[in-house]
Amino acid sequence: MRALRLALRSLGREWRSGELGVLLLALTIAVAALTGVGFLVGRIGEAVELQASEVLAADIRLGSPQPISQVYLDEAERRGLRTARSTALLSVVFHGDESQLTNIRAVTEGYPLRGTLRIADEPFGEGRPAQGIPGPGEVWPDSKLLASVGGSVGSELSIGSATFRVTRVLISRPDQGGTFADLAPSLIMNAADLPATQLIQPGSRVSYAALFAGDRDVIDDFKLWLVAHKQRGERLRDIRETSPQINNAIERAGRFLSLASLVAVLLCSIAVAMSARRYVQRHLDAVALMKTLGATRAFTLSVSLLQLLAIAVLAAIAGSAVGFVAQEWLVHTIRGLLAVELPPASLAPIGIGFVTAIAVLAGFAVPPLLQLARVPTIRVLRRDVGPPPPLVLLAFGPAVAAVVFLIYWVVRDWLLFAGFTLGLAGFVLLLTLAGALLVRIASGLRGSVGVAWRYGVANLSRRRAESLVQIVAFGIGLMVLLLLGVVREDLDADWRASLPEDAPNYFFVNIPPAERDEFVSFLEERGARLSRVLPMIRGRMTHINGRPIDSLVFRDEDGDRFAGREQNLTWAAELGDDNRVVAGRWWTKEDFGKPLVSLATEYRDSLGVDVGDRLTFDVAGETFEVTIAGIRDIKWDSFQPNFFVVFAPGVLEGTAGTYMTSAYFRPSEGRVLAELARRFPSVSIFDIEDLLSQVRTVIDRASIAVQSVFIFTLFAGLTVLLAAVQASRDERRFESAMLRTLGASRRTVLQGVLAEFTALGLLSGMLAALGATIAGYFVATRVLELRYGFDVGVWIAGLLGGALLVATSGWIATRSVVRQPPILTLRGG
Amino acid sequence: MSREVVLKAENLTKQVSSPEGPLTIVRDVSLDIAAGDSVAIVGASGAGKSTLLALLAGLDLPTSGRVWIAGTDLTRLDEDGRARLRAQRVGFVFQSFHLIPALTALENVMLPLELAGRTDARRAALAALDRVGLSARTGHYPRQLSGGEQQRVALARAFVTQPAVLFADEPTGNLDTVTGERICQLLFELNAGSHTTLVLVTHDRELASRCRRVLHMEAGRLVHELPVRTRVSSGS
Secondary structure, eight states, X not given: OHHHHHHHHHHHHHHHTTSSHHHHHHHXXXXXXHHHHHHHHHHHHHHHHHHHHHHHTSSEEEEESSOOOHHHHXXXXXXXXXXXXXXXXXXXXXXXXXXXXXXXXXXXXXXXXXXXXXXXXXXXXXXXXXXXXXXXXXXXXXXXXXXXXXXXXXXXXXXXXXXXXXXOEEEEOGGGOSOSTTOSOEEEEEGGGHHHHTOOOTTOOEEEEEEEEOOHHHHHHHHHHHHHHOOTTOEEEEGGGSOHHXXXXXXXXXXXXXXXXXXXXXXXXXXXXXXXXXXXXXXXXXXXXXXXXXXXXXXXXXXXXXXXXXXXXXXXXXXHHHHHHHHHHHHHHHGGGOSSOOOOOOSHHHHHHHHHXXXXXXXXXXXXHHHHHTOOGGGGTOTTOOOOOOOHHHHHHHHHHHHHHHHHHHHOOHHHHHHHHHHHHHHHHHHHHHXXXXXXXXXXXXXXXXXXXXXXXXXXXXXXXXXXXXHHHHHHHHHHHHHHHHHHHHHHHHHHHHSOTTOXXXXXXXXXXXXHHHHHHHHHHXXXXXXXXXXXXXEEEEEXXXXXXXXXXXXXHHHHHHHHSEEEEEEOSSOOTTEEEEEEOOOOGGGTTSOEEEEEHHHHHHHTOOTTOEEEXXXXXXXXXXXXXXXXXXXXXXXXXXOSEEEOTTSSTTSOOEEEEEEEOOTTTHHHHHHHHHHSTTOEEEEOHHHHHHHHHHHHHHHHXXXXXXXXXXXHHHHHHHHHHHHTHHHHHHHHHHHHHTTOOHHHHHHHHHHHHHHHHHHHHHHHHHHHHHHHHHIIIIISOOOOOOOHHHHHHHHHXXXXXXHHHHHHHHHHHHHSOHHHHHTTO | OOOOEEEEEEEEEEEEEETTEEEEXXXXXXXXXXXXXXXXXXXXXXXXXXXXXXXXXXXXOOSEEEEEETTEEGGGSOHHHXXXXXXXXXXXXXXXXXXXXXXXXXXXXXHHXXXXXXXXXXXXXXXXXXXXXXXXXXXXXXXXXOHHHHHHHHHHHHHTTOOSEEEEXXXXXXXXXXXXXXXXXXXXXXXXHHTOXXXXXXXXHHHHHTSSEEEEEETTEEEEEEOOOTTOOOOO
């Protein structure tokens, strides 16, 4: 109780007399950086997830070839979730004499639960969000359907036994998805009208879906319930199983953000360690005195620990507040760039703030505090007596433990953790050795420079250990900033490369072989950029290594799906540049005609097959037994036609199939598409512009998050600088007073300070550029799986930025030291 | 004059290691100091005065020999035990004042009382500051006080616990002559008023001469005790 009273009282006093300011500031910025990142990343992550949910039109979706029991929907509604049904089937739609096979989707009120239906008043018109669903008696056909049957808004369409009025044109719906199963023209109608059409008869191929959306916790619980209760044949999809393009973007963004916030954690820890060291240095006398006056070691330790705890609490509160305000401000400034409002921030990052403050203090401030309590009382008589040297384990153990804890806590991935930690340890070692070498070289040069530089450089080598700590700290601070720049550039470049502005935005499926050449020339004449044209044959897998599919058990649901359903097969002579062979090989001309097949990695992983295994396919009654020659890793976000299963040429040519391709059309070329739909009525047009813009939005959001993390990291880096400069402030104050007493002008002292910090900055910058180059290579190629490009700019930015940043910060922080009249300092004022 | 011995040292020796080998700073010192006495330890720089003071006050441990304060053998206590003994029995005044910069004058004086668990710390500290003439500056921080004022706060802090023994290390060393003289006077007045035993280390012959006993140190040994100055008006 006495310790608490004293701790709190002196805490207040020390804060007013500036003692604890730096420590609190460092920790506050640390917490602000982390919570700010946490708030923002949380919000953007949630927005990204919501965005992904839109692709399902729900948070989770239960699909089945059989009608779905109302029990599920009742249970979901009982839990407060929103629900809707969607029923899809293929049927012919008539407009007068014209007809078209159409994917008909009958939906209930509330659909879509996530995302929006976009509609227009004319085919291929600009879409706007729809309010609700078609009313009874109304249908919303898509542009392709209207173009092929020659209808327009106001026309009457016959579906089965009923007739409907076209009231809008469907431009897009969120769940049009990335599969080609429903590539026929589509139409949306009210589920209440479905019975009147009499389309659903015994044996009809109908896909039923129940959609669910609501609070995440409730959804997670409900999903567990659903998994336990769903019937065989009912397939559950959640947002993690949406199209591979979006998954890729989320995964990359998540990894990068983790990495960036990790950097902020690291910088803050350095700043706190430096501040704590200074705090201890400044309290050695007071603690020695308290012990002289009768305080026990436990008492002095309690006072310090309680003060630290109070600082942690203050920093967590203040830091969280600053972090919150900072991200609010950031969100406000980027609001115009976001297509959708971000969801409100959750309070979870405040907890992160507290844990961080405690962990960082425990790791970096408690060990020196333990030392503080060991200061001998004799120090009151002999100021040169300090605490006995600490046990190495005690000095560095908690710091290492805190770093390990924080890193793992942030990345939650052992591989990334191991890579980062090893890299970090190696880098710190390298930096320390290189720093020592540079300080030695610099001190050798001091005979050849003027008095100010001599004083500055002499300071570097005289305070060798301190200089080394500062160079390593600055170096790491600069390195992570540079590294973030390097990686961000690579990431940006890679994203831009993988999603160029003119990425294919339309898929064309069901191109009859007889019309293939004509179709290609039609598109080329109209300036569309075509990707490859591949055959597409429907087939079903029947055996693996001679064993019937039905007798096999697969690793996951995807395995059942791949094995059990009819799927699209192709053959190709050339390996696309968006495909990479990861096992086995691609074929040569000599292999053409041999029963060989190449599989996608997803297919191999789900079915548990590998190179050399034999697969049997049934294609329109004909059996093909083929051997797996190779496995390909497919870059799905190229938006080129790609197939899980590719045969060698000369095997499937005799079977009946069609062709598919993708192409880029400028958004204004709707008229061409309408013409194409008339000219090639059997070709299905699949508009992926919408999906592409969804992916782009996700990437844009991730980029904004990265930018903001970058800003927080920059602040964290500056705090390290401030803490480092603060750490040597007392010493500098005394030296400056001594020099000025000896006749040095203020200008000379200032030049010396500038020289020292510039040299420090240059050395740090040199090390940082080296580190960023090496680490950037590993992060880009190993962690983010991107191409790495060497960048001279990193070295220029490192050296110039280091010198400028350190010299400016050093000058600002030491200005008052130099300005203080020497007599005040020498009197100990 | 047979008074109770409040401070006793027996064969005190302090050795430290140095680059040239072991160095003996205090060599085989024995002494008895009676309650209420005032003793100055004088000698050249490096003679071992401050080390002896540290050993007598339990701030440091001797390599060999023993020290008793008010009958308690310091060398048998651990660090916390010695701290508790100091809280109850010992006061200090230092050359560089050693006030805690984060605490006000009043809080600095309250500190030893609080450490000793006294509940009337504030009242006693205010009274002590009043005795040293600083009742108007109780809310000031050390850096807002002159050297003389800081040392007066230190005196108030030293006497506020009414210690059995007060150790002073060059109490006027950092002060100008006039201020030093005032502090010196105050120190002896307070000492006389509280019947505290005073042990001080000083270069200042004038200050030393005010003490009842003057012990001379040379190369770590107590070489001789200068004659007692009868003119010392300690009232003891």
